[in-house]
Amino acid sequence: MRRFRCSRFALALSFLFVACSTAQPAADHEVVDEEPPEQEQRFEVDTTGWSQERLELEERFQAWLMSGESLAEAMAQGPAQLRVVAEEKADGQQELERQLLVFYEGDEDRDVKGWATTRIAQTYLNFACELDEMGAPEGLTDDQVQAYRQSIQDMVAPLISQTTSWLGTIEDQNIPVWTEKAQFIAGEIDPFTAESCAATGEFWLPEGRPTPEERRN
Numbered sequence: 376m377r378r379f380r381c382s383r384f385a386l387a388l389s390f391l392f393v394a395c396s397t398a399q400p401a402a403d404h405e406v407v408d409e410e411p412p413e414q415e416q417r418f419e420v421d422t423t424g425w426s427q428e429r430l431e432l433e434e435r436f437q438a439w440l441m442s443g444e445s446l447a448e449a450m451a452q453g454p455a456q457l458r459v460v461a462e463e464k465a466d467g468q469q470e471l472e473r474q475l476l477v478f479y480e481g482d483e484d485r486d487v488k489g490w491a492t493t494r495i496a497q498t499y500l501n502f503a504c505e506l507d508e509m510g511a512p513e514g515l516t517d518d519q520v521q522a523y524r525q526s527i528q529d530m531v532a533p534l535i536s537q538t539t540s541w542l543g544t545i546e547d548q549n550i551p552v553w554t555e556k557a558q559f560i561a562g563e564i565d566p567f568t569a570e571s572c573a574a575t576g577e578f579w580l581p582e583g584r585p586t587p588e589e590r591r592n
Contacts, residue, residue, distance in 0.1 A: 420490070420552075429487065432478055436494050439467045441581045446505040450512070464505075468498045489545055489553030496541035500560070501579040503534035504572035535567045 422430060442463075443449075449460035472495050479491040506527055511520045538560070545557040556578075563574040572579070 429478065429490075432474060433490075433494075435474065436471060436497075439471050439498070440501065440579075442467065445508070447509045450509055464502065468502060471498060485548065485550050486552070488548070489550035492541050492545050493553050493556060496538045496545075496557070496560070497578055499534045499538040499541070500564070500575065503531045503538065503567075504575075504579050506534070507531050507572055531567070535564055539565050 422433070425433070444456075444460055446457065446460060446464070449457045475491045475495050479488055482488070509527060511523045515523060542557040542561045545553050546561070548554075560575055560578055564571045
């Protein structure tokens with residue numbers, strides 16, 4: 376599969392930097408200090424028997440998922456911080472995908488391939504949903520808000536396409552355990568709707584971070 380570079384979104388976000396620079400600062404959002412309701416963890420995995428290299432790569436994936444602020448949080452601090460976070464996130468995603476692909480191509484075990492492919496899909500879904508949850512800054516005109524939202528949609532669409540493409544490779548190979556997870560995610564994001572990110576939150580949200588729905592409430 377042709378590699379898709381998330382770094383282009385750090386450049387595409389330049390539109391948002393301009394929008395943020397001309398808008399009035401957004402009011403700080405109240406952080407809800409409540410634990411999300413417990414739900415079925417479809418993405419829990421059994422790491423028994425995993426090689427040390429695979430465990431270390433899994434830790435790198437989790438570290439990337441947990442690192443730094445969300446794009447929405449960075450945006451609230453201004454265009455400079457948004458640029459920094461977007462670029463760091465894109466660079467980290469590219470390196471993580473590269474490492475997962477190397478591991479994928481060097482191992483014939485179907486479970487390894489299912490795991491690595493799903494993790495790559497998750498990075499694209501994480502990027503897409505963090506973009507999708509970025510509300511328009513205050514102080515924009517109606518035309519600017521419309522242009523802003525269209526810009527977000529234009530960035531989200533290819534990320535979701537990449538997510539579904541990677542998930543499709545798992546379904547095509549009918550890889551035990553991972554196929555069920557891939558089918559669940561694909562069913563929620565294709566077509567991509569306003570509820571897709573909330574429905575798949577456990578697959579892309581860092582632990583403890585409020586879901587888009589919780590942020591709205």
